[in-house]
Amino acid sequence: MKRYLPFVIVAVVALATIGSGAMLYRAKRPHISSIPEDKTLSAKSGAESAHIRGNPDAPVTLEEYGDFQCPPCGMFAAFLGQLEKEYDSRLRVVFRNFPLKAHEHAREAALAAEAAGLQGRFWEMHDVLYREQEAWSKAPNACELFESYGGTIGLDLDKFRKDMDGQEAKARVDSDHQRGESLGIQTTPTLFINNQPVDQKDRNPAGIRAEINAALEKKPQT
Amino acid sequence: MTVSRFRTIIYIVAAIVSLAGLADATYLTVQALTGETLGCGGSPDCFKVLGSSYARVAGIPVASFGLLAYFSVFTFATFAVFGYARARIFLILTIGAMFLGTLWLLYVQAFLLHAYCRYCLFSAATTFLLAGLVIALPPGRDRSVS
Numbered sequence: 001m002k003r004y005l006p007f008v009i010v011a012v013v014a015l016a017t018i019g020s021g022a023m024l025y026r027a028k029r030p031h032i033s034s035i036p037e038d039k040t041l042s043a044k045s046g047a048e049s050a051h052i053r054g055n056p057d058a059p060v061t062l063e064e065y066g067d068f069q070c071p072p073c074g075m076f077a078a079f080l081g082q083l084e085k086e087y088d089s090r091l092r093v094v095f096r097n098f099p100l101k102a103h104e105h106a107r108e109a110a111l112a113a114e115a116a117g118l119q120g121r122f123w124e125m126h127d128v129l130y131r132e133q134e135a136w137s138k139a140p141n142a143c144e145l146f147e148s149y150g151g152t153i154g155l156d157l158d159k160f161r162k163d164m165d166g167q168e169a170k171a172r173v174d175s176d177h178q179r180g181e182s183l184g185i186q187t188t189p190t191l192f193i194n195n196q197p198v199d200q201k202d203r204n205p206a207g208i209r210a211e212i213n214a215a216l217e218k219k220p221q222t
Numbered sequence: 223m224t225v226s227r228f229r230t231i232i233y234i235v236a237a238i239v240s241l242a243g244l245a246d247a248t249y250l251t252v253q254a255l256t257g258e259t260l261g262c263g264g265s266p267d268c269f270k271v272l273g274s275s276y277a278r279v280a281g282i283p284v285a286s287f288g289l290l291a292y293f294s295v296f297t298f299a300t301f302a303v304f305g306y307a308r309a310r311i312f313l314i315l316t317i318g319a320m321f322l323g324t325l326w327l328l329y330v331q332a333f334l335l336h337a338y339c340r341y342c343l344f345s346a347a348t349t350f351l352l353a354g355l356v357i358a359l360p361p362g363r364d365r366s367v368s
Contacts, residue, residue: 030258102262188262190261200257203260
């Protein structure tokens with residue numbers, strides 16, 4: 001019996017490792033649902049708070065739930081620029097706010113972007129927030145930096161300050177966040193291509209290009 | 223305490239320590255497979271390290287090599303407890319390779335990524351502990367299993 005005991009112990013540990021790994025994988029795998037019909041951009045409720053860049057009639061829509069303080073979102077923003085050039089009129093991009101509680105200034109940044117949006121400069125603020133992410137993320141008073149960014153993109157700063165504290169910007173951020181939560185989103189960036197969630201493990205340049213190309217094959221018209 | 227008994231205790235401790243490393247590596251492997259390390263909001267928030275190009279070799283998560291290594295250490299330590307003489311050699315070789323791999327990964331975190339992941343540091347501590355146990359092993363041959 002003693003002769004076989006080490007084999008038994010090792011086999012038990014191997015099975016326990018595989019079993020616990022499989023259980024953990026099932027638990028950790030995000031369960032993000034597709035965007036339901038009544039919340040798509042073609043539906044009124046889906047379009048009213050959306051920030052859209054690119055050809056409105058593009059066959060592919062990439063919808064991102066992002067957090068301005070999340071570094072992978074920052075990296076994705078840089079890649080997004082390349083994608084927009086690459087796919088040109090075949091791609092439109094939608095951004096939704098999903099500030100995470102773990103990030104100190106994420107909600108303020110989302111409010112700054114929405115306040116800029118009220119002056120028609122959402123995407124300019126979006127770009128500068130991601131470009132300067134490292135600077136304001138560590139700053140004790142990020143709002144001062146947001147104001148300086150507002151100055152560089154030509155905002156009326158008095159209105160910007162007022163809008164950042166206003167109800168409209170808050171309502172838009174909250175609405176995006178609730179929408180994301182209702183879809184099961186927990187992490188950022190979370191992406192949808194033509195209302196279908198992009199698997200977390202495919203959130204890399206090759207994976208995203210493959211998903212866009214697949215969507216284009218399904219909808220080849222431009 | 224006899225030398226043989228001391229050796230057995232070291233093998234048992236090594237097997238227990240390797241289980242801690244195995245749990246850590248399993249967790250990190252699952253994180254890598256689900257893609258959670260590529261974003262914010264999940265745990266661990268170690269994306270700088272786990273989401274970097276150094277976290278994969280030929281597309282395979284480095285954590286899965288760790289999983290395999292810790293499981294090997296557990297296997298060899300268990301067999302060594304039961305007197306399999308060759309297990310000692312394999313145990314020393316595996317831990318030696320893990321030690322070198324750990325040094326490389328610490329270098330990557332400190333000097334290339336300038337970021338640390340607490341789960342990776344736990345694994346490094348586990349490997350150093352295993353290396354210490356191997357160094358503490360009294361020289362000489364184990365009794366062979368009959």
